[in-house]
Amino acid sequence: METVRMNLFTDIRARVLEAIEALQSEGVLPEGLNTAPVTVEPPRDPLHGDMATNAAMVLAKPAQKKPRDIAEALAAHLGTDDRIASAEVAGPGFLNLRLAPTVWQGLPETVLTQGADFGRSTLGQGEKVNVEYVSANPTGPLHVGHTRGAVFGDALASLLDYAGYDVTREYYINDGGAQVDVLARSVYLRYLEAQGHTVEFADGTYPGDYLIPVGEALKNLVGDKYVDQPESVWLEYVREFSTDAMMEIIREDLRLLNVEMDSFFSEKSLYGTGLIESAIESLRDKGLIYRGVLEPPKGKKPEDWEPREQTLFKSTEHGDDVDRPIMKSDGAWTYFAPDIAYHYDKVQRGYDQLIDVFGADHGGYVKRMKAAVSALSDGKTPLDIKLIQLVKLFKNGEPFKMSKRAGTFVTLRDVVEEVGPDVTRFVMLTRKNDAPLDFDFDKAVEQSRDNPVFYVQYAHARVCSVMRKAQAAGIDVSDAALAQADPALRAHEAEQGLAKKIAEWPRLVEIAARGHEPHKVAIWLNELASELHALWNKGHDVPELRFLQEDDVAASQSKIALARAAAVVISAGLGILGVTPAEEMR
Incomplete structure (x- = not known):
């Protein structure tokens, strides 16, 4: 019986490379060929085989040979491997491989022996990766856009961890700008309201009900100390109090989604500590800071444009379209400067890779931020910025209405209270991050083939149900017992x-x-899940495919081993997505 190591495609690619080396030693192929572009992957059409390699195609030109000649020589070598049932040359020189049935029959043993480690990778080699996500302004509860970013960032962090990276989940608290002053003024109004005063929320303040308990908490803490006092007396204290209160609300929101951050980094900590100055000095030492005048922005006529000298970062030297101001004419930092300092701090902390998860409205920020990190790290630390597109919510065929608590938007809490964290997380990951997403609450809880969350959960629950029935019948369905089950008893094409x-x-x-x-x-x-359900349904018409074989313990264990292997992988995949596998459907 053949068993599979961690990655069958990697194993067979290694075998292809061995065959290339053999052909080189025989003088059929020249020495010194670059084999890095050689791939082994599923063919586009499953009818062509189990795997296909492009080896002959990519080696033909450097070897100065016809691709078909190389493919035929490779096929002869690969045909001697017990795992490879056939190697057929196709078209101009692709090589299609069919693996022996024993390889597929032996797979459940591998999965059940390795358990949750089946599929884990050493790809990352322990590289340190910082994934910064959510990072919402601490001025209100998280909304549905933040929800998608939180789910994406958290699942990406789990995926990278599973693939062998050393991952830090980080939240950047935007508590250094003018928006936290607006928050403080809004909380102060709620504080006065808690004291029995009638207040009016002017434009530019935050009128959401979520600040009512914050104002009451401030009253309970300081009494009437700040009533009828000028802003200069209370602003700094109320700003810090409000930011802390908002961050606790945000942490609670994240906990609803089962998101736990490793690190919270405060923008405010960059000011007055020399951190911004150090980052800019680092760029100055590289000759990337200068005094200059920018060209007028696109769409502005020259007569409307007032050229003025500014302190600029020469970001065009690192791939940006234009150089960027880092200091205003009055000597204050631009909003870009603390962002440079924050990423400088990440580089200084020794991360090998940085990933930022931003809302779609930050698209114009990508090139300048990448330029800054490239400059700060001398091109050694890659920064990948993932933009999260908008989510449209629907219920009963209508757009889902905004939250009363928030005043202007649908909150994370609204979504989770409607469908729960598992459904929320899975649905948010059914589209690529940069594609818009329609989230239909009715479809998200519908028990049908069209609902991907239900379909995957149902597959896992079905396997759990079979195992419970088997246990009730006295069959040992421990992973150890199933791993020893006879592989020859699962030889049907549908099982393979x-x-x-x-x-x-x-x-x-x-x-x-x-x-x-x-x-x-x-x-x-x-x-x-579709493959598992299809096999289950075939069992209605073909009794030998049923997972439970009446009065045949050996056959039952063999077939349940295959189902259990699928469940192990479903559980691992859902774990990456942050979704709990269902053991029964209600």
């Missing part, structure tokens, strides 16, 4: 189809981790 899908998991993890695309896990889990 499910095994083939399971075998893709380690490869899928690496592809999703490399591309920073956790949505690929959600989509693939739906495909795996």
Whole structure:
């Protein structure tokens, strides 16, 4: 019986590379060929085989040989491997491989022996990655846009951790700008209201009901100390009090989604501590800070433009479209300066990779931020910025109305209270981060094939149900017992189809981790669930495919082993997405 190591596609690629080396030693291929572009992956059409390699195509030109000649020589070598049932040359020189049935029959043993580690990767090699996400202004509860960013960032962090990276989840608290002064003034109005005063919320303040308890808490803490006092007396204290209160609300919101940050970094800590100055000095030492005049912005006529000398960062030297001001004419820092300092701090902390998760409205900020990190790290620390597109909410066929608590928007809490954290998280990951997402509350809780959350959860629950029935019948369905079940008793083509899908998991993890695309896990889990449900349904017409075989313990264990292997992988995938696997459907 053949068993699979962690990644079957990697194993077979290694075998292809061995065959290339053998052909080199035989003089069929020249020495010194670059084999890095050689891939082994599923063919576009499953009818062509289980795997395909481009080896002959990418080696033909440097080897100065016809691709088909190389492919035929490779096929002869690969045909000697017991795992490879056939190697067929196709088209101009692609090589299609079919694996022996014993490979697929033996897969459940591998999965059940490795358990939750099946699919875990060493791709990251312990590289330190900082994933900064949510980072909402601490001026109100998290809204539905933040919800998608929180889910995406958290799932990405889990995916990278699963793929062997050392991940830090970080929240950047925007508590250094004018918006926290507005928050303080808004809380002060709620404080006066708690004292029995009639107040009016002017434009530019935050009128949401969520600040009522904050104002009351301030009253309970300081009494009437700040009543009828000028802003200069209370602003600094109320600002700090309000920011702390808002961050506690935000932490509670995140806990509703089961999001736990490793680190909270305060923008305010950059001011008056020399951190901004150090970051700018670092750029100055590289010759990237200068005094100059920017060209007029696009769309402005020259006569409308007042050229003025500013302190600029030469970001065009690191891929930006224009240089960027870092200090205003009055000597105050621009909003870009603390962001440079914050990322300088990340570079100084020794991260090998930085990932920022921003809202779609930050698209214009991408190039300048990447330029800053490239400059600060001398091009050594890559920064990937993921933009999160908008979410449209629907219920009963209508747009979902705004929250009374928030006043102007639908909150994270509103969404989670409607459908729960598991459904919220899964649905938010059913589309790529930069694609708009329609979130229909009715479909999200619908028990049908069209609902991906239900479909995947139902697959896992079905396996749990079979195992409970087997246990009730006295069958040992521990992973240890199932791993020892006879693989020859799961030889049907439909059973091999499910095994083939399971075998893709380690490869899928690496592809999703490399591309920073956790949505690929959600989509693939739906495909795996589809294979499991299809096999289950075939059992209605073909009794030998049923997971429980009446009066045949050995056959039952063998078939349940395959189902259990699928459940192990579903559980691992849902774990990355932050979704609890269902053991029964209610």
